[in-house]
Amino acid sequence: MKNILLISIGLLLFSFFPFFLLKQDSHILIHDNLDSEFIYLHILKISGNLFSYNNSDLLLNIFNGLNTFYIHSEFSLIRILFYLFPSFWAYILNSLLIRTIGIVGICLLVRDFGKSIEIPNYLLIVVAVSYALLPVYSLYGISIMGQPILLWSFLNLKNRKRHFISYFVIFLFPFYSHFAMTAPFILITLLVYGVYVIIKKRTNSSSFIIGVGALFISYIIANFITIENFLQNNAQTHRDLWKNNYPDIESTIRLIAETILNGQYHAASIFGLPILIIALYSIFKKTSKWKTIFHFIISIVLIAFYYSTYRYITVFFEDSLHLLTTFNFNRFTFFVPFIFYLLLLTFYSDKKINRVLLYSLTWVFCLGNIYFNTELKYSTAKLILPNQSTQLLPSYNSFFSPALFNEITAFIALPQEDYRVVSLGIHPSIAQYNGFYTLDSYQNIYPLEYKFKFRKIIQAELNKNNVLKEYFDNWGSRVYLFSSELQESCYVDCPKYFSETIQELNVDVISLKQMSCKYIFSSVKIINAEQIGLELENMFEDDQSFYQIFLYKI
Known part of the structure; x- marks a missing residue:
């Protein structure tokens, strides 16, 4: 496994060559990135407020003075990178770091909890690297890339082993992830699973429950100022006027299908069709792991259904439960990319699934996901064909x-x-x-x-x-x-x-x-x-x- 890990990280480093060679001429995602998340950190940096935790501090660069507590994740480890490096390089190094963590998590899961997984080493490398190169919003930290290592940690606690390193990972996770994108959804999922284990399995789950508590406390510490201001500040924000239009059935059905097939773009666009084909094959043929595969598919479908119909809930409860409108409680979609990869790994523990079909569609799935990574795709294209780069896609430098x-x-x-x-x-x-x-x-x-x-x-x-x-x-x-x-x-x-x-x-x-x-x-x-x-x-x-x-x- 050590060689697989090293080769995977080496390939990840190689994939970042276009960014290191092109530098600020690289293509970097603009939507909800350079126009917002990135610039928040850059403004904090140039205004000297990266590590300012005084509620009265103002960012004079914005709106004639915007309180710093309106910028989320005050204790995020990403801020250290922006402090140490120029903003562009902080962005690139953060992206490289979180993706490395993604590879480590996949390899640890397979090594310690995938004894029945029979996958060729070269394909495991492909799977790990393709997961790492998913088109995630890297400034959300390890919200997605950290899910494999977080699961590994909780599985350790469930099996009462590797306590120290597992608690360490659990405690650090909130400091390198996006609170609004992960906290409620991970905690709810873990609590539901913990209750299930206690009631159904009747096993000693004290370490697991302590882990959930540690994660909760760590989220509070990492986002204390934001939470404190949310509870104490009675000033109205623009979110108080958020209002969803009543959705139509056709667009809802289309959104459900898109989420099942391609995930949700803030979480990471994925090419899910190959996995769904193998899953349906397994369920139809009643292969040895078909029940586990069926449960994963049901999870994806339920998440897609809830995400796509959430607007109906907000419209219905708009007056009585306005918090449902001001905070998006439908972000379980951030689990979908990882669930697809768990499905893929599960296929390799099912000996009755046709290997030619499985190997072929693994390549299609993994390469398709990498193709969705526009930063990598267009930066690589610009490096290979410098005179053919499209003017429709600005580089970091030409944008700013x-x-x-x-x-x-x-x-x-x-x-x-x-x-x-x-x-x-x-x-x-x-x-x-x-x-x-x-x-x-x-x-x-x-x-x-x-x-x-x-x-x-x-x-x-x-x-x-x-x-x-x-x-x-x-x-x-x-x-x-x-x-x-x-x-x-x-x-x-x-x-x-x-x-x-x-x-x-x-x-x-x-x-x-x-x-x-x-x-x-x-x-x-x-x-x-x-x-x-x-x-x-x-x-x-x-x-x-x-x-x-x-x-x-x-």
């Missing part, structure tokens, strides 16, 4: 455009803290990354008062487009300077090769000015700029940037 925004900073020639900006047609995270103080941002949670204040600025644009209006009013985490004209085209991400213009922008410029906003960074030209009180100062463009920026002064 540091050289371009250095020009803008020099042109404005004022200390960045002395004025505020908003962005139009680009994500506010770009301006934030480059040190500007923004009135707009993508925030998971923020004061409701600020939502009302910013809504006044974009009210006229929202009234032009019901889709935008519902998007902001019923959700509102993207506090953006929306344009109804861009909504049907490039929306909030308009690259320079788009020949878009805004004919008539209707925003409350007076309110912007009252909030100390001095400039608008727009990736498209605003035709009626003068009529609404904007003056085009300059247009900035360079070969390295994904955007051209029209600098408007208020």
Whole structure:
């Protein structure tokens, strides 16, 4: 097993060569990543607040001052990486680290609890590496990559062995995972299983129960400030106005099927069809492990059904149990990728499953999952075919455009803290990354008062487009300077090769000015700029940037 582990980690390192060679020219996921989770850590870093745990501390870079407790995971180990390394390299090293933990977990599970698993060594390497290369959101830490080693730890406790290392892993898990994505769901699952073991198996489960308690306490410690503020802070947040539209049956059925076949994209997109084919084969043929396989399949189906119908629950209980709307209690989908891999390993302990079919579909499943990893796929393609890389996919560097925004900073020639900006047609995270103080941002949670204040600025644009209006009013985490004209085209991400213009922008410029906003960074030209009180100062463009920026002064 040691050689399998070393070879797997070696292959993982090899797969990261494109990132180490391309550096900031690598492709890095933007959606819910560079536009939010990444920039939170970067802002904490550049503002000197990575390890600030004072509830009164403000991030002046956002919204004229956003309390640091609105940024989750205050004791996350990821913050240490952002402290020690430049933000890009902190991101890459974190991704490499969590994926290494994923490989270690798979290998430990097979070594210690997979005695009946008969899988060729080369295929076990393929399985371990493909699990490690799942397209997870790496800034969620080991929320998914750590599940194998967490299961290994609890199985150790269930079997009353390896207590010290198991408790150590359990205690550290919350410090390197996302509380909202994992805590309630892992704890509920473990408690249900613990009760089942006690009642049905009638075995001594004291070590297991202590492990669950240790995990719970560790979650409290790791997220103490967030939990404390949630319990003590009576201030309303924008989540208090979250509202789900009543879903239709057709979209619900489609979502159930998509979740069963491909998982949920925040958890990790997977290519589940090959596994489902083998599972159905096993169940139909009544092979030796068909009951275990059936239970795994039922688990996936139930998770998919609950996830897809959760909106009905929130609509029904919207007034009486509003917490169901403000917190997503349907994230059991974060178990689905690992369940698929547990299914795959179970197949190899079933001697009655046709090996030609199993080996073939293992390759299809594993390579399909790696293919879903867009960061790896497009960065590798760019390295191999540098002249063929598509302009539709910006690199880390072309997205944040540091050289371009250095020009803008020099042109404005004022200390960045002395004025505020908003962005139009680009994500506010770009301006934030480059040190500007923004009135707009993508925030998971923020004061409701600020939502009302910013809504006044974009009210006229929202009234032009019901889709935008519902998007902001019923959700509102993207506090953006929306344009109804861009909504049907490039929306909030308009690259320079788009020949878009805004004919008539209707925003409350007076309110912007009252909030100390001095400039608008727009990736498209605003035709009626003068009529609404904007003056085009300059247009900035360079070969390295994904955007051209029209600098408007208020």
